[in-house]
Amino acid sequence: MMYQDSIEQASEKAALAIAFLQRHRLAAHPVNFTVAYEYISGVIAELCQAIEDKLSARIPFDDFVMTELYSNYIVPTGRQNEQMIAAVYKMVSTLNQQSEQAGEAIHDYIDVLDHSLVALKTDTPVQARDTISRIMSATYELKATQQKLRDQLAQSNDQSYQLRAELEQLKRERHVDALTGLYNRLAMQEHIDQWLAENPQRRIAAIAVDLDHFKQFNQDYGYNIGDVILSKVAKKISAYVQESGLPVRAGGEEFLILLPDVDLRTASEIAEQVRRGVEKLRFVSSRSKKALPKVTISLGVALYQAQENWHQFLARSNQVLSIAKKRGRNQVATEAML
Template structure:
């Protein structure tokens, strides 16, 4: 984001940005500070709207949330978009050039044809022969131009398909968490919006998942091993969802499973299966070859309510999951229990 702030304006915004970070107990590293500064500046409407929604739903801000905001609303994808646009422009330009040449050749051919048809009415055999030669040459020219146009169309179709693939890859990269391979919050919001657009009364169950004592685990064994654990747990969660729902990485060690057309009882049964599956996982340090502590998860299950927005829905699901933590962790809590 480009600014034209004076030194005084920049200093004032920087102080407010730091206050925002302190209020949410966030470190003032570049990513967090940039998000805070953009929010205070108010020039990034989409970023401000996303933050206001999270504030209204009392969603806690952490480094993961801030990195997600930075990725979705601040990091410019203009270079990638510019490359794609340039490629499209090249395809269109080549097609336009080939089409123009083909059009000129056809126009010229029609003129030669009209002239030749009149000339062929002569009784002079030499003139008729010359006319036929000119007509034949013009026909070859048209054939050549049409062949070039056909080749260009074929090439353009191939390039267009490649562009479509690149656009699809770009879309997927913006919707997938790099570490776990699960969907991110952007994909989750788009999917929920799509489900509710199809049917505003559609039943959607949510399972909030949080790794127990994971911050202590990271402190004891390091973030690299922690990332491996997160990745393995995410894979296990995804295995229970398959194509029937949407597995999401919602925070640092938090996951979310969205299940359309599923009632609370069925969602609770799925949550229990996920809990048991993760509990059975065993991890060994590749360096020391020693077994690592057993990893467990706490889960909360809720159903979407039509009168709430999806931020409120997620906040409520998290609060139900916190009930499972307060009751001893490694268990499933449902909103019926709260």
């Protein structure tokens, strides 16, 4: 915790935190309890606002969501790393620009000096030769010094580009789900904010995806095999998304496909292609060599509405997804069915 509570205060908050976990059917392990306790305490404003947004949008809370809240708002190193990345990235960009400008200035100076020496004229040849000799000597020394500086600048520039590439990789890792390689919710939120900042009326389609009966699959075959299935399905989902779209792992066995500038009909067609592609996947146990049950998915397609925030938008996408589940799963539902 970031502060000290009296025993009475801590007991009261702990009871409310446990009640929060029970209300949302969450296990009282340290991460979940810490998030609930901090929310009850109300000290971390951003955490409280994020939870309130999810509550108002009726987004279900699970261990995946709670871990994300814990990482984004409670663990200080995560936020410090993000600030460090932004600061160093700015520094590297400035260094690159200054290095390029310095290199160009040195090259221009040497050219001017060379042309000036060639154009030098005098009425006293002996003095002129002596003067030119001194100037040429100084010029060669200057050119040698400047060449060394240019080499140093070039080396620094190469290092800065390498550092920036490493920072880009670190930033990417913060936006990518480790198991599936898809984007996570942090990246999803940033992309949606960016798209709407560019055009508040922008048309965005969301395809909510859920693996059918996957909890039972994990119970029957184990979480290790379940993780392999998730990874394969995620790869198949990603294969149907163009570069302008965003495939996201939204929860345990839940995925999202965000498609900017796509209408409902096109999004529904893409959703059907994804459904068929996953349905064709076949899995075999590496141990028993026996075929595993066929994996299917249910999908819900919705379009963003300007009057709603993105939490409400995603919640409505999940409502559409629930229609596909109620109708027997392994099918696509659209918001027209609401």
